[in-house]
Amino acid sequence: MTLTTAGPESTTSVSPTHRQLWLRSRWFLLCAVLLLLVGLLIAGLGGSGQYPPLDPRSPDRDGARAVVALLEKQGLTTRTVATQDDLAAALAEPGTTVVLPEPDLLTTPQLARIAEVRRGSDSRLVLISPEAPALAALAPGIALATTPGGIPRSAGSTGVPADCPLPEADLAGHAELGGLLYQPGAGDTACYPRFGAYPLIRHTGPGSRELVVLGSGRLLSNDRLDKDGNASLGMGLLGSRQRLVWYLPDYAAAAAAGDAPAGGQRTLDDYIPRGWTWAGLQLAVAALLAAVWRGRRLGPVVTENLPVVVRATETTEGRARLYQRAKARGRAADALRQAARHRLAPALGVPPTAGEPDPAALCAAVADRSGRPAAEVHALLYGTPPTDDAALVRFTDDLDALERQVRQP
Amino acid sequence: MVLTGRTALLAALGALVVGLLLPSWAGIGAVTLPVLLGVLVDLALAAPVRTLRLDRSGDTAIRLGESATVELTVTNPSKRPLRAQLRDAWPPSAWRPGTAAAGSRHTVTIPAGERRRLTTLLAPTRRGDHHAHRVTVRSMGPLGLAGRQGSHRAPWTVRALPPFTSRKHLPSRLARLRELDGRTSVLARGQGTEFDSLREYLPGDDVRSIDWRASARRNTVAVRTWRPERDRHILIVLDTGRTSAGRVGDAPRLDAALDAALLLTALATRAGDRVDLLAHDLHRRGSVVGRSPNEILPAFTNAMATLEPALLETDMRALTSSALRMAPHRSLIVLITGLDARPIEEGLLPHLPLLTRRHEVVLASVADPRLDDLATARGTVRDVYGAAAAEQTRADRRRTAERLTRHGATVLDAPPATLPPALADAYLALKAAGRL
CATH class of the missing domain: 2.60.40.10 (Immunoglobulins)
Structure with missing residues (x-):
């Protein structure tokens, strides 16, 4: 490699120059930029498909496009409204069904304003899973079913029989009803009883102004619409009037304007002063700088080839374990006896013949020196192998005792 | 480029400014931009590293x-x-x-x-x-x-x-060497020993070494003394194969072998002999030949410094022929290797007669003290089996040593601490016996 930009002093430097860094990293940088562009492109194309649940335009599993499409095929006119004024106008129209998919996300003033509107005759307002504030504002007669502890009761959505005189429910038969459960007011029609409460209640006001409270919007979703009598019930609830209006306000904008949602769903974020979110962002910047600080080592780790560590007695220890596992007591005793004979013979002056001392001479010499009977000495030095491990240990101790006796009589 | 903890700390303290005074992008910019500016100033003003x-x-x-x-x-x-x-x-x-x-x-x-x-x-x-x-x-x-x-x-x-820890044994062995110089009247004569001087007869001297002519000239009985031969050739052969890699204590067997070789070299050089070195496993790993007495120890330690045990079976045939080529005349060949039965019986024994025919051969092996510990351990079943296995190993080593002795080699088997003095003593004994 030739360093055209480097001076003569830099011959010992091993750090790459800027030019080398650029040459080395340009393809990686190019690839990274390409990846980023492709990612942005994909995000840009697919980003518009994000709908909230039960949006009449949404083809997602939790959308409500299917039921709206069915109703349009029946000749209904459907539209969505996004502002309070449009909603008030829609509510005032006669012969209209208005759906509020998320009444709990509306703020208290918004709810109050909806309640103030004088609704047109022969109209229907559908509330999907409203909680106490929305119920209080829009359906004063209907109450949340609660446990003795005051907690709202709810049930999973499963197929249940209609069991009520409401024509739509009677027509649909079994349908997947559940979610929040309610107690009807006087004169209301309550359907699909679950645990003594009802997930579907119709309240009829003067002039055929109906109010329908639904515990869960699940039966209207694209995913579940074809199950049980869901489609029939959904079309019956939403398609009883000629016009269908779906209220889809920008909930986030209302919240950002400073009105907390009436539903009381305040998260942890709401309790933290707004400034500290920015401080957290600044802390993230600090963490990034700290990562850069800790990430750079003072030079690379130095490696080294180390020699293998093999103990010289490894094979001997391995052989000991093999003896023990194979219960080779005879072999072990033989080795110990032979070693003892080799130590005893020179001590007693018994000459070896072909590497081994003469058995008779050795036994006689040992018996003479130790004062033990020759038969016992012979049994120790040339006897039969021990029968179990305890016998082997005993035998070893006997052999040691004999050896000590010979050396220090 | 590197950052310091100070940079991260400044940015973290800036979070207070952002949180209390300027909770916005502007606040983050107001804190982060000066920090980054400081970093840039530091980078620009730091002394260059490349030109150092x-x-x-x-x-x-x-x-x-x-x-x-x-x-x-x-x-x-x-x-x-x-x-x-x-x-x-x-x-x-x-x-x-x-x-x-x-x-x-x-x-x-x-x-x-x-x-x-x-x-x-x-x-x-x-x-x-x-x-x-x-x-x-x-x-x-x-x-x-x-x-x-x-x-x-x-x-x-x-x-x-190599640390040459056995240096401490050198003075006592040199003293023994000096004793040899004056005491050779008790030695067997006629092996090419060199006449040194005459001295007075002392009880215990061999009567055959009385010089009657000299005794006749003076009024005491004089005996001839002989000086051990000088200028003998010694070749130290280190086996650096797999058997030298085994650890004895905390060091491989090779380290003890090097120590023993160094002590022998120092002693033999003082005694006036020439020492050469050969390290061999599958191939020749190094050799030092024909150095003068003054530079031989540095040359040996230098050559030994980089020797490492190789996990290979030693080629005894190549080792023998290398040794024979380096020792054309009668020499003392000190082979430092293992006493494991199989490598010796299959590798060395067939080639040993080639060495012993013309040379004096000493085979030194590093024993493991742990083997003795194993052999004397008692108490549990496991200990007894260990003792049996250790005795088996010792018997195998003993048998191998006996076979080598029968072929005319002197066999030393000693633990690392005692091998160097044992090898020096063996050398002195051979010298005293006039067998070099």
Whole structure:
């Protein structure tokens, strides 16, 4: 490699120059930029498909496009409204069904304003899973079913029989009803009883102004619409009037304007002063700088080839374990006896013949020196192998005792 | 480029400013931009690392266990003062255990155009060559927020020589050698021993060495004394194959073999003999031939410093032929190898007669004291089986040694601490017997 930009002093430097860094990293940088562009492109194309649940335009599993499409095929006119004024106008129209998919996300003033509107005759307002504030504002007669502890009761959505005189429910038969459960007011029609409460209640006001409270919007979703009598019930609830209006306000904008949602769903974020979110962002910047600080080592780790560590007695220890596992007591005793004979013979002056001392001479010499009977000495030095491990240990101790006796009589 | 903790701390403190005074993008910018500006200023004003000049000096060879001092002279030719942290990186085994991190780091301040000398203290824990890895310099800017970092290659090698711990046995063996000089009247004559002088007869002297003519000239009985032969040739052959790799205590067998070889070399050189060295496993690993007495020990330690046990079966045939080529005349061949039955019986025994036909052969082997511990352990079943296996191994070694002795070799089997003096004693005994 030739360093055209480097001076003569830099011959010992091993750090790459800027030019080398650029040459080395340009393809990686190019690839990274390409990846980023492709990612942005994909995000840009697919980003518009994000709908909230039960949006009449949404083809997602939790959308409500299917039921709206069915109703349009029946000749209904459907539209969505996004502002309070449009909603008030829609509510005032006669012969209209208005759906509020998320009444709990509306703020208290918004709810109050909806309640103030004088609704047109022969109209229907559908509330999907409203909680106490929305119920209080829009359906004063209907109450949340609660446990003795005051907690709202709810049930999973499963197929249940209609069991009520409401024509739509009677027509649909079994349908997947559940979610929040309610107690009807006087004169209301309550359907699909679950645990003594009802997930579907119709309240009829003067002039055929109906109010329908639904515990869960699940039966209207694209995913579940074809199950049980869901489609029939959904079309019956939403398609009883000629016009269908779906209220889809920008909930986030209302919240950002400073009105907390009436539903009381305040998260942890709401309790933290707004400034500290920015401080957290600044802390993230600090963490990034700290990562850069800790990430750079003072030079690379130095490696080294180390020699293998093999103990010289490894094979001997391995052989000991093999003896023990194979219960080779005879072999072990033989080795110990032979070693003892080799130590005893020179001590007693018994000459070896072909590497081994003469058995008779050795036994006689040992018996003479130790004062033990020759038969016992012979049994120790040339006897039969021990029968179990305890016998082997005993035998070893006997052999040691004999050896000590010979050396220090 | 490097950042410091100060940069991160400033940014973290800025979170207070953002949180209390300016909770917006502007606040984050107001805090982060000055920090980044400071970083840029530091980067621009830090002394350049690339143009630094590094020179080394200091120890190049030490005995294992001693410490080496290596000096690094850093010259700052730029016009800016260098405030730097510097890491002089060496392999882990070049440091005293536990000091690698602290010992390699230095903090220096070098004014523009000046130079400073840094001292790195090494204490190698392994024999052999230790090469300096590289020097990394982190040059900090004046604000202490950021700096430049780069590395330089500053080659240096410290060679850790064998420790030669058996040196302590040398004085006593030299004394024995001097005794040999005057006492050779008791030696067997006629083996080419050299006439030294006449002295008065003392009880115990061999009557056959009485010089009657000289006794007739004086009024006491005089005996002739003989001096041991000088200028004999000794060839030390180190087997660096797999059997030398086994650890005895904390060091491989080879280290004990080197120690024994060094003691024998020192002794034989004083006795006036010539010593050559051959290290061999599958191939020849090194040899030292025909050095003068003054330079032989340095030459040997240097050659031994880089010897490492190879995990290969030693080619005894090639080893024997190499040894024969290096010893054309009658010599003492000291072969330091293992006493394991199979390599000896299959490898060495077929070729041993070639060596013993013309040369005196001593085979030295490093025994493992742990084997004795195993053989004397008693108490549990496991201990007894261990003792049996150890006795089996010892019997195998004994049998191998007997076979070698029958072929005319002198066999030594001693633990690392006693092998060097045992080998020196064997040499002295052979010399006293006139068998060289």
